[in-house]
Structure formats: C-alpha cells, structure tokens
Amino acid sequence: MEGSILFLPGDGIGPEVLFEARRVLEALGGIFGHRFEVIEAPIGDGAIKSCGDSLPPETRALAVDVDAVLLGAVGLDVRSADGGDVDAAGGLLDLRQLLGNHANIRPVAVPEALVARSPLRPDRVRGVDLVVVRELLGGIYFGQPRGIEDGVAFDTEIYTEEEIRRISVSAFELARTRRRKVTSIDKANVLESSIFWRRIAEEVSRDYPDIAFSSMLVDNCAMQLIHNPRQFDVLLTSNMFGDILSDEAAVLVGSLGMLPSASVGGDIGLYEPVHGAAPDIAGRGIANPIGAILSVAMMLELAFALPEEADAVRAAVNRVLGDGYRTADLRDDGGRTPVSTARMGELIVAALDKVGASGWAGTAGAAGGPRRRAC
Ligand code: NAD
Ligand code: IPM
Ligand code: MN
Numbered sequence: 001m002e003g004s005i006l007f008l009p010g011d012g013i014g015p016e017v018l019f020e021a022r023r024v025l026e027a028l029g030g031i032f033g034h035r036f037e038v039i040e041a042p043i044g045d046g047a048i049k050s051c052g053d054s055l056p057p058e059t060r061a062l063a064v065d066v067d068a069v070l071l072g073a074v075g076l077d078v079r080s081a082d083g084g085d086v087d088a089a090g091g092l093l094d095l096r097q098l099l100g101n102h103a104n105i106r107p108v109a110v111p112e113a114l115v116a117r118s119p120l121r122p123d124r125v126r127g128v129d130l131v132v133v134r135e136l137l138g139g140i141y142f143g144q145p146r147g148i149e150d151g152v153a154f155d156t157e158i159y160t161e162e163e164i165r166r167i168s169v170s171a172f173e174l175a176r177t178r179r180r181k182v183t184s185i186d187k188a189n190v191l192e193s194s195i196f197w198r199r200i201a202e203e204v205s206r207d208y209p210d211i212a213f214s215s216m217l218v219d220n221c222a223m224q225l226i227h228n229p230r231q232f233d234v235l236l237t238s239n240m241f242g243d244i245l246s247d248e249a250a251v252l253v254g255s256l257g258m259l260p261s262a263s264v265g266g267d268i269g270l271y272e273p274v275h276g277a278a279p280d281i282a283g284r285g286i287a288n289p290i291g292a293i294l295s296v297a298m299m300l301e302l303a304f305a306l307p308e309e310a311d312a313v314r315a316a317v318n319r320v321l322g323d324g325y326r327t328a329d330l331r332d333d334g335g336r337t338p339v340s341t342a343r344m345g346e347l348i349v350a351a352l353d354k355v356g357a358s359g360w361a362g363t364a365g366a367a368g369g370p371r372r373r374a375c
Contacts, residue, residue, distance in 0.1 A: 012277025014072025135244025
C-alpha cells in the first residue's frame with residue numbers, strides 16, 4: 001500500500017526519537033512492501049523561532065492533507081505567568097483541535113523484560129495491561145473564561161454532555177476489544193463538572209451491559225495505580241486527569257520514554273509519544289525512542305489498518321528488550337552499559353529484519369527520504 005505521513009519532530013528530544021521512528025518505518029516498508037511518503041514540517045519552539053508561529057499555516061495545511069501525523073514533542077520553555085513568553089504547547093493544542101481528535105489513547109503494558117526495572121515489586125507490575133482513554137479537546141485546557149486579572153488567576157473546567165458522552169463511548173467500545181472493564185475517573189465529591197461527568201458516564205454504561213463499569217475518585221486512582229495496577233483495564237478520564245495519570249502510569253513500565261499514544265476521532269489521527277521535549281537530556285543522544293516507535297505501531301494499526309505490521313514493530317521492540325538492551329532511562333542497577341538512542345533504533349530495525357527474514361514479508365518498497373517543508 002501507499003501512504004503519506006506528516007512528521008513533526010518538534011523540540012528537544014522530539015527530533016532524536018522521531019529519527020529512529022522514521023528508520024523503523026522505512027525498514028518496515030521495505031520488508032512488507034509498503035511505500036510511505038514522509039513529509040517534515042515545523043512545530044513548537046523551533047517553529048516560533050523560524051516562522052514566528054508554533055503551528056505555522058504550512059504545517060496546518062499539510063496536517064489535513066496526509067493520511068497520518070506523527071509528532072515528536074514540543075516545548076522547551078514554559079509560558080510565563082503574564083502570557084508574554086513563547087507558547088510552544090499552544091501549537092500542539094491547536095493541532096489537536098484542528099484534527100478534531102477527541103480521544104487520546106494511551107496504552108500502558110509492562111513487557112515481561114521490564115518487570116524487574118519497575119520501582120514496584122514484580123508481583124505488582126507483572127501483567128499490567130491498561131489503557132488511558134483521555135478526553136483531549138475539552139475541560140480545563142480550553143475552558144473560558146481564563147486569565148490573570150487584578151491579582152486573580154483563573155481557569156475553567158467545563159464539559160458538555162456531548163463531550164462526555166462521545167469519550168465515554170470511545171472508552172466502552174475499546175473495552176469491548178479488551179477485558180471489558182471501564183473505570184471512570186472524576187472528583188465528584190467536590191467538583192460540579194465531575195458530578196456531571198459521573199452521571200453521563202453512568203448513563204452511557206447502561207448501553208454496555210457486557211462491560212463492568214465503576215467510577216473512582218482521582219486521588220484514590222492515583223494511589224491504586226501504584227498499589228494494585230492490574231485491577232485496571234480501561235481508564236476513562238478528562239483531559240487533565242488523563243494527562244497526569246498517564247505520566248504516573250509510565251512508572252509501572254519503568255520510563256516515560258516507553259509510552260506511545262494515538263489521538264483519534266477526527267479524519268486524520270495524530271500519533272505521538274506521551275513524553276515531552278525533555279530539555280534535561282536533549283542533544284545527548286540518550287533519549288529512549290521506544291515510545292515514538294510504538295506510536296508508529298499504533299499508526300500502522302489505526303491509520304493504515306496494518307495490524308500485522310504493527311505487531312511486527314511491537315515484537316521487534318520486545319525482542320530487543322528481551323535481549324537485555326536498555327537506554328539509560330531503563331537501566332537496572334548493575335546492568336550492562338546503556339545503549340544510545342541511535343543504537344536502540346538500529347537494534348529494533350535489525351530485529352524487524354529478522355522478523356522479515358522469517359517469512360512474514362514482501363520485498364520491494366521503502367519510504368524515501370523525507371520532503372522537508374519550511375514556513
Ligand atoms: P518531559 O516528558 O519532557 O520529561 C519528564 C522527565 O522524563 C525528564 O526527566 C526527562 O528526561 C524524562 N524523559 C522524557 N522522555 C524521555 C525519553 N524518551 N527518554 C528518556 N527520558 C525521558 O516533561 P517536562 O520536563 O515536564 O516538560 C518539558 C517540556 O516538554 C515542557 O515544555 C512541556 O510542556 C513539554 N511537553 C510536551 C509534550 C508533547 O509534546 N507531547 C508532552 C509533555 C511535555
Ligand atoms: C501531553 C502534554 C501536553 C498535554 C502539553 C505539552 C500541552 O503534556 O501530551 O501529555 O498536556 O496534553
Ligand atoms: Mn503530559
């Protein structure tokens with residue numbers, strides 16, 4: 001098959017991890033006989049510097065004209081309290097709105113090879129396989145009014161019935177393909193918006209009698225994720241609660257660098273690792289590219305309906321981890337010397353080749369080098 005993908009490397013470690021993701025995609029194209037056209041465009045701080053806009057018009061136009069968008073990370077500077085500073089995160093929020101992807105799917109599965117890496121006891125994390133279904137276009141991220149006036153700062157958590165209903169449906173539909181359990185997260189003991197969230201999620205649950213449903217307060221959920229994470233299958237969350245809980249859940253796997261995500265619901269999906277630009281390690285070649293590479297797997301499955309190819313990528317990642325290779329963030333005390341970002345990418349490509357050689361694959365075709373667009 002043929003497909004077009006917009007690569008948005010972004011800032012910090014974004015370009016480093018996306019480079020490895022592209023190598024994996026190219027290798028996969030060669031093995032399975034698919035041709036992916038890769039187009040690169042600016043977003044984030046880099047785009048502010050080069051184009052004066054964190055989501056330049058050229059990038060916007062391309063994003064709605066491809067089959068899928070793959071993003072690295074944005075943001076090296078956080079916006080200052082008076083709003084006057086650069087606003088790289090705004091480019092990503094604008095992109096999500098542009099694509100209309102209301103459901104952010106964040107799977108958290110602990111590979112057997114990393115069970116010992118987790119700071120939690122192996123018996124707590126072995127077999128953890130949950131997914132955060134995070135509402136992505138509403139809530140306090142976008143609610144009006146917001147601002148700083150006369151010594152008062154304010155944001156607004158706001159959810160319409162329709163927004164809660166559609167993300168709930170996404171969670172229940174996903175649960176039907178998994179272990180059939182949805183836990184909706186809220187703060188209904190305090191917040192009106194959460195009382196409403198709970199009511200609508202419960203209403204939707206009645207359309208899914210085959211799914212075990214319950215609601216849980218977010219503070220308890222934060223504790224249960226560490227105490228007994230295997231109880232969870234699908235976590236249904238608001239925008240902000242899902243953002244926070246998914247970073248926490250990354251600890252179960254051993255590193256934030258491991259988690260992929262897919263943002264879906266519109267015509268074109270946005271695929272990105274859960275982590276950010278990681279300014280503390282950027283430019284050193286030590287970032288873990290696996291979250292980005294597993295985001296490619298989600299893209300292959302959801303944007304291109306290529307589940308076998310997606311499984312091949314996941315199998316290659318598991319094989320490399322099973323062989324004991326680790327980037328620095330995953331290293332066990334006393335383990336072998338960590339591998340670089342580039343070496344991890346190479347190892348995963350080599351593992352894919354073994355998959356191809358064992359007979360899954362076609363022969364021809366590969367992604368060409370990326371076409372780069374400036375503003
Ligand atoms: P971060 O996710 O960038 O980093 C948090 C910690 O995790 C850091 O110690 C970092 O070194 C580590 N880490 C993250 N990804 C890693 C990887 N692939 N390999 C190894 N270690 C990794 O969060 P932050 O430091 O709070 O934010 C930095 C900037 O990134 C901010 O501007 C923030 O807005 C932005 N951000 C962007 C995204 C995104 O683009 N999707 C997501 C989160 C944060
Ligand atoms: C994420 C990030 C973003 C978010 C920021 C960069 C806007 O933290 O994707 O998890 O909060 O959604
Ligand atoms: Mn986040």
